[in-house]
Amino acid sequence: MDREIVERVAHIAHLDLTEEELERYSKDLSEILEYFQMLDIAPESEEFGFDPVEVADVLRDDIPDMEIPADALLSQMKTYNDFVRGPRIS
Amino acid sequence: MTSEISLKDLKELDSRYNIFTSMTAEESVDAEFVFSAKDNLTSKDFETRAGSRILEGYTPGFDATPIRRMRDAGGFLAGKTNMDEFGFGTFSANSAYGIPRNPFDTNRSCGGSSGGAACAAAILENHVALGVSTGGSISCPASFCGVFGITPTYGRVSRYGLIDYGNSLDKVGILSAKAADLTKYLPIISGKDHRDPTSCVQPDMRRSLRRIRSVAVPKEAIDGISEDVMKSFESALELLRSMSIDVEYVGMPSLKYSIPAYYVIATSEASTNLARYCGMRYGQQEGDLTLKFDDYFSSIRSKYFGDEAKRRILLGTFTRMVGYADRYYNKALQVRQVIIAEYKGIFKTHDAVLTPTMPFVSPRFDDISKMSALQSYKADFLTVPPNISGTPHLSVPCGYSEGMPVGMQFITDHWNEDLLLSMATEWENAFDIRHPEVKL
Amino acid sequence: MFCSCPTTGADAPNTHVCPTCLGMPGSRPSLNGKALELGLTIAKMLKCEIPKTTWFSRKTYFYPDLCKHFQITQYDTPIGEKGVYHLGKKPIRITRVHLEEDPGKIKRVGDGSSLVDYNRSGVPLVEIVTEPDISSPAEARQFLSELLTEIRYTIDLPEDGERSVRCDCNISVGTERCEVKNVTGLKNVERCLTFEAVRQTKLLKAGRTIERETRHFDEERKVTMPARKKEYEADYGYIGEPDLGIFHIARIAENIKLRESPLNMASRFQSEYGLDERTAKQIVTTSMKLAELFEELIKVSDVQTAKTWITGNISAYWKGFEPSDEEKKDLISMISDFHTGRITDTECNIRIRSLMTGEGQKEMTDSAADLDRLIDAFIDENPSVVADYRKNDRAANRIIGSVMKQTGGRYSSADIVDATRRLMDARSQRSDA
Numbered sequence: 001m002d003r004e005i006v007e008r009v010a011h012i013a014h015l016d017l018t019e020e021e022l023e024r025y026s027k028d029l030s031e032i033l034e035y036f037q038m039l040d041i042a043p044e045s046e047e048f049g050f051d052p053v054e055v056a057d058v059l060r061d062d063i064p065d066m067e068i069p070a071d072a073l074l075s076q077m078k079t080y081n082d083f084v085r086g087p088r089i090s
Numbered sequence: 091m092t093s094e095i096s097l098k099d100l101k102e103l104d105s106r107y108n109i110f111t112s113m114t115a116e117e118s119v120d121a122e123f124v125f126s127a128k129d130n131l132t133s134k135d136f137e138t139r140a141g142s143r144i145l146e147g148y149t150p151g152f153d154a155t156p157i158r159r160m161r162d163a164g165g166f167l168a169g170k171t172n173m174d175e176f177g178f179g180t181f182s183a184n185s186a187y188g189i190p191r192n193p194f195d196t197n198r199s200c201g202g203s204s205g206g207a208a209c210a211a212a213i214l215e216n217h218v219a220l221g222v223s224t225g226g227s228i229s230c231p232a233s234f235c236g237v238f239g240i241t242p243t244y245g246r247v248s249r250y251g252l253i254d255y256g257n258s259l260d261k262v263g264i265l266s267a268k269a270a271d272l273t274k275y276l277p278i279i280s281g282k283d284h285r286d287p288t289s290c291v292q293p294d295m296r297r298s299l300r301r302i303r304s305v306a307v308p309k310e311a312i313d314g315i316s317e318d319v320m321k322s323f324e325s326a327l328e329l330l331r332s333m334s335i336d337v338e339y340v341g342m343p344s345l346k347y348s349i350p351a352y353y354v355i356a357t358s359e360a361s362t363n364l365a366r367y368c369g370m371r372y373g374q375q376e377g378d379l380t381l382k383f384d385d386y387f388s389s390i391r392s393k394y395f396g397d398e399a400k401r402r403i404l405l406g407t408f409t410r411m412v413g414y415a416d417r418y419y420n421k422a423l424q425v426r427q428v429i430i431a432e433y434k435g436i437f438k439t440h441d442a443v444l445t446p447t448m449p450f451v452s453p454r455f456d457d458i459s460k461m462s463a464l465q466s467y468k469a470d471f472l473t474v475p476p477n478i479s480g481t482p483h484l485s486v487p488c489g490y491s492e493g494m495p496v497g498m499q500f501i502t503d504h505w506n507e508d509l510l511l512s513m514a515t516e517w518e519n520a521f522d523i524r525h526p527e528v529k530l
Numbered sequence: 531m532f533c534s535c536p537t538t539g540a541d542a543p544n545t546h547v548c549p550t551c552l553g554m555p556g557s558r559p560s561l562n563g564k565a566l567e568l569g570l571t572i573a574k575m576l577k578c579e580i581p582k583t584t585w586f587s588r589k590t591y592f593y594p595d596l597c598k599h600f601q602i603t604q605y606d607t608p609i610g611e612k613g614v615y616h617l618g619k620k621p622i623r624i625t626r627v628h629l630e631e632d633p634g635k636i637k638r639v640g641d642g643s644s645l646v647d648y649n650r651s652g653v654p655l656v657e658i659v660t661e662p663d664i665s666s667p668a669e670a671r672q673f674l675s676e677l678l679t680e681i682r683y684t685i686d687l688p689e690d691g692e693r694s695v696r697c698d699c700n701i702s703v704g705t706e707r708c709e710v711k712n713v714t715g716l717k718n719v720e721r722c723l724t725f726e727a728v729r730q731t732k733l734l735k736a737g738r739t740i741e742r743e744t745r746h747f748d749e750e751r752k753v754t755m756p757a758r759k760k761e762y763e764a765d766y767g768y769i770g771e772p773d774l775g776i777f778h779i780a781r782i783a784e785n786i787k788l789r790e791s792p793l794n795m796a797s798r799f800q801s802e803y804g805l806d807e808r809t810a811k812q813i814v815t816t817s818m819k820l821a822e823l824f825e826e827l828i829k830v831s832d833v834q835t836a837k838t839w840i841t842g843n844i845s846a847y848w849k850g851f852e853p854s855d856e857e858k859k860d861l862i863s864m865i866s867d868f869h870t871g872r873i874t875d876t877e878c879n880i881r882i883r884s885l886m887t888g889e890g891q892k893e894m895t896d897s898a899a900d901l902d903r904l905i906d907a908f909i910d911e912n913p914s915v916v917a918d919y920r921k922n923d924r925a926a927n928r929i930i931g932s933v934m935k936q937t938g939g940r941y942s943s944a945d946i947v948d949a950t951r952r953l954m955d956a957r958s959q960r961s962d963a
Binding site: 005009010012013017025029033035043044050052053056058068077078084085 | 147152243258347350351365370372377380387391395400401404421422423424428430431463468480
């Protein structure tokens with residue numbers, strides 16, 4: 001896992017890495033991914049799922065309902081005139 | 091039936107062992123029972139930080155369902171227990187709030203990531219602890235602290251209010267010094283919750299407890315464990331045989347793929363779950379908003395995520411990237427199904443699979459600091475298989491080596507928690523469990 | 531889509547929010563069954579292939595309006611693929627139809643930071659993607675207009691104005707296409723495509739090449755602008771959404787009964803009942819309930835009667851009144867009574883009007899009687915008007931004008947015209963006899 005890829009991955013993941021971190025993580029990840037290579041020879045499966053037990057067809061009724069008052073949730077956020085404040089866009 | 095329960099020792103014990111990240115100031119309380127919850131379960135009354143600095147200040151507006159159900163049953167939440175940041179770790183050494191110390195030897199780890207929970211269960215009187223397991227974070231600390239720990243089937247307990255590590259792997263469970271607590275409290279926190287769809291496909295938990303009469307020990311599981319663990323484990327097998335439980339060695343060749351498959355799935359999911367932590371809406375929010383959003387997010391995340399969190403985010407972002415996802419993420423999903431199928435095959439002829447819980451007793455802190463990331467991942471090779479397959483499992487103390495507890499782990503098929511609950515009680519009656527000396 | 535916050539009627543920013551649509555740590559999604567059903571209805575309406583199972587995926591990217599920094603969407607199993615929509619005779623192929631959640635809405639602020647309203651976060655979206663089969667900006671607009679009319683009818687969506695539609699518009703004049711993202715409303719779609727067509731043509735004529743790029747549409751200046759060069763690579767890193775599981779949709783889709791589309795109904799009215807195109811389209815675009823009522827009225831009377839009443843008074847009072855099932859039955863029995871002669875057309879008119887406007891029947895009856903008296907009085911004073919009327923029915927206008935002046939707006943011109951014609955017809959016949 002070379003340095004260039006780690007930089008790109010850190011970029012996508014929105015992590016600013018120091019020089020030291022870049023070195024260290026490149027080494028760690030190379031070691032880890034080398035070990036993960038055994039997945040290449042692992043058996044495949046016809047079965048499919050994102051969960052270890054089958055989670056299927058769980059639906060919710062279309063009934064509006066708010067369990068928690070909105071202002072309770074907003075009380076800890078940085079707000080201005082009911083809007084939530086965020087960083088610059090452009 | 092409520093009674094007055096004293097909490098006056100809590101503060102002193104916490105300062106000695108670093109059990110809690112938040113705790114009650116009450117000295118005594120009138121309640122049916124007292125419990126603690128791992129700090130990745132949201133609680134209205136306490137800050138919930140999941141062991142991370144990035145969530146400093148987050149006081150959720152809602153209780154996690156397991157906490158609500160315990161409270162509804164008359165429980166008093168005494169505090170939130172210390173843990174590895176977001177569950178990333180095997181020794182609770184990755185907490186931003188101090189490291190929990192093992193009650194049998196304070197120079198050693200409590201295990202992780204539910205280290206605080208296991209410690210609380212081991213040293214607080216009449217205390218039941220809610221823990222969470224993703225790759226073994228209930229079993230491991232239970233084993234290192236010499237207590238019982240049950241991890242139910244994936245989907246048995248609602249995860250509403252659980253701060254995500256891996257959505258297809260996280261499970262809320264129970265740690266306690268007493269087997270009876272597992273039987274009493276697991277049904278309370280279990281059951282369908284419409285707020286968590288994955289909890290809505292479970293069959294009812296069996297009321298009458300069946301007995302484990304046969305166990306299968308995979309050869310792959312005893313390869314690479316330390317001598318002292320091996321000794322304790324073999325004595326335990328003898329004791330089981332004397333309890334008329336059949337013990338047979340079997341082969342489970344797919345187990346060797348469980349670590350890579352687990353870490354790929356877990357970190358892939360975790361890297362998406364942690365994307366939301368960016369200095370807006372909760373937790374750390376004090377950055378400079380005139381920065382462009384990409385830079386603002388990166389600066390907060392880089393500053394407040396710990397080392398292991400960053401490593402796992404990088405790993406998990408990579409394993410699902412275009413060009414790599416098929417080889418890692420998609421393959422790992424398939425390998426999980428292979429492991430599940432292998433377990434199901436064994437369960438056709440045996441009530442449970444049995445292995446040691448951890449390959450060694452709790453290590454010293456200075457030894458842990460010398461371990462590489464890969465080495466600590468590999469230490470999970472016994473707890474990861476039931477966790478990746480979502481099968482329920484129970485760790486029980488089964489021996490002691492130089493004063494440190496050794497644990498063993500029973501694994502049953504999906505939804506068969508009753509077999510584990512009865513085993514816990516049976517084992518408690520048969521085996522001499524030691525408790526740590528706690529001088530106040 | 532994944533929480534139960536209301537999607538309409540918010541009176542202030544950030545009032546319809548909850549832990550799930552705010553992405554609070556510990557929150558969890560749960561799929562709205564109705565959204566799935568409506569999405570499948572649209573997929574079926576567009577004649578898509580619907581897979582046996584579907585699931586959702588996480589699309590990860592960082593932006594202040596996207597609370598979890600991933601959007602729950604559909605990547606490799608859209609609920610519909612390879613469909614078609616006929617614009618008149620021309621088939622427009624539908625690449626895919628899928629469901630996803632909306633992010634919140636951002637406002638730029640003077641000092642450079644942003645303000646976000648998360649009311650919209652989590653609102654269910656259906657995304658429809660077409661093949662490049664559309665040949666002009668005008669055709670694009672027409673396509674969207676007709677498609678939306680049909681969708682609104684098919685899933686029973688109230689009129690919302692066209693701004694509830696956002697489009698990513700792709701256009702190529704040469705061999706390479708440009709994408710203009712997030713264009714809101716049909717007018718803007720046509721404008722942006724027209725601008726792009728001109729821009730690209732100019733470039734090609736100047737001997738330049740067109741590079742594939744993403745642009746955005748400036749609504750005020752009515753031009754497309756290049757989007758900022760992406761400094762941050764978006765690698766969405768799709769994974770499945772384990773919290774929702776999978777959905778066996780073949781069964782649900784099979785059980786969906788599609789309502790006949792307005793345009794199909796209009797052409798059927800022409801062929802079956804001999805209605806002219808204009809009338810047929812007018813009925814279906816006023817309201818499909820009106821069109822359904824039309825057919826029910828035919829059953830209890832005949833085409834001409836049904837047509838007269840539907841295009842007359844019932845249409846006139848339709849806006850602001852959509853009948854309940856009970857009221858529909860009442861209307862049908864009124865027309866039936868008229869058709870069988872049990873009540874006169876005046877009486878029928880009064881009853882319909884009373885039902886649809888809420889005016890009391892007695893007041894209207896009295897009022898109508900007063901009007902009749904006024905008209906009779908005029909005719910009595912001007913008997914020659916009857917003879918004139920037999921020769922040319924425009925003679926009635928004298929009466930109409932006079933009564934209108936006399937009553938100073940108390941009666942609608944429609945009522946006066948109706949009453950006058952009725953009484954004049956009656957008088958003309960009596961004179962004959």
